[in-house]
Amino acid sequence: MSTLSSSLIKLGVLTGDCDAFLLAAAAKRINKFNKSTFFCFDEIEVSRFKLDFRFEKADILRLKSELRVPDVLKMPNRTEFSGLICLCVMLRRLAYPNRLSDLQKYFGFSPQDLSYIFNSMINHVYGNFYHLLTSLQLWWLSLEHLKEFSGALVRKGCPIPSCIGFIDGTLHKTCRPTRSQQEVYSGHKRSHGLKYQSVVTPNGMVANLYGPIPGRRHDSYMLHESGLLDKLAVHLGGQEMYLYGDSGYPLHRSLITPHIGNQLSDQQKLFNLTMSKLRVCVEWEFGEIDKQFTFIDFKKNLKIFLQPVSKYYFVATILKNCQNCLYECQTSKYFGVKPPTLEEYLRNQNLN
Incomplete structure (x- = not known):
């Protein structure tokens, strides 16, 4: 005292x-x-706040409120900390591959306390907002908004009049595990890791995320396991709307893929070229997650059987979507479609 x-x-x-x-x-x-003798929220310069925490200082209290972070968080070891500082610890840890000893110099807490804080916040965000990446029954994915997405793609030259988004898989690289190494090894990428499947809409939001599955698995296997297309067909209620994926995916009533073969017509080649230029937005969003939350891209510190690496990726994706709601991203600006507000996205506005 x-x-x-x-x-x-x-x-x-x-x-x-x-x-x-x-x-x-x-x-x-x-x-x-607020046991820290180093960290003072009010004294951090506005100019460097976003660099350290990936959100503007003026938006951090709004983010805390919408993420439903309590004013005081009680850790498993019964210590208690300010909710605002806990949120800052999680954001600072995800922003760059810091060691806990590095964060100790920044926040003034012991590595043990920082570990408790970080994992408690990851569990809080994942537990309360996981459904935002797995459910299609959300307000901003209503048929009215899906039609807006297809219209935006048509304005950019999309030859499919009812395309509503793009699907792709990504390998999230991790450290080589001590067991089951062949299961998580991708021969294509020459690396160990876990795979995820994402659907990106023209407003720059990751609308659906499925995973993880072992890195050796193919995208078509992941699509089948996710059951996404059947869920999408039910959600569309008979409306003819489609996702677009690369040649690694099979044709489906709700999924269109490029023309394949050695003897394509000029029209087919033009179709493939046009859709390839539009589909690159999926890669933009994969890259943005890794760029903004570099902690999840440092594979040497991601140990599959020792850390909840999948939770890290889901939480980073949710936070990336929150960034888009506040500041808009490259995809949103390119297609000219506004993302939902932070409140609309996080307040679980279901269609049902």
Whole structure:
């Protein structure tokens, strides 16, 4: 407890001054939940805040509120910390592959406390917002908005009048595991890792994320396991709308792929070229996740059987979507489609 707190408590107790006693109790509470002698939110320069935490300083309290981070978080070891500082710890850790000892110099907490804080925040965001990447029954994915997406693609030259987004798989590289190495080894990428399947819409949002599956598996296998196309067909209710994927995917009533073969007509070649230029937005968003939250791209520190690496990727994707809601991304600007607001995205506005 600080000298100021001790003096105020003595003053309140000895003189019966209720205001002094309440002030001392408040000071004691602040010291209890903000143990850091290094980190002060108000003193961080606005110009470097986004560099360190990936969100503007003016938006961080709004993000805390919409992520439903409580004012005080209780850790598994029964220590308690300010919710705002816990959010900052998670964002700072994901922003760059820092060691806990590096963050200790930044926040002033012990590595053990930082580990508790980081994992508790990851579990909080994943547990409360996982459905935003797995359910199609969301307000911003209504038929009205899907028609807006298809219109935006047509304006960019898409030859498919009812295309609503793009699908692709990515290998999230990890450290070589101590067991089951062949399961997670991708011969194509020459690396160990876990695969994920993403659907990106013209407003720059990752609308659906499936995974992880072993890195050796093919994209078509992942599509089958996800059941995404059947869910999409139900969601569309008979409407003729399609996703577009590369040649690694099979044709389906809700999925269109490029023409393949050695003797394609000029029209077919033009179709493939046009759709390839539009489909690259999926790669933009994969790259943006790794760029903004570089911690998940440092494979030497991602150990499959020791860390919840899949949770890290899901949480980073949710946060990337939150960034897009606040600042818009390259895909959104390119197609001219506004993403939902932060509140619309995180408040679970289901269609049902």
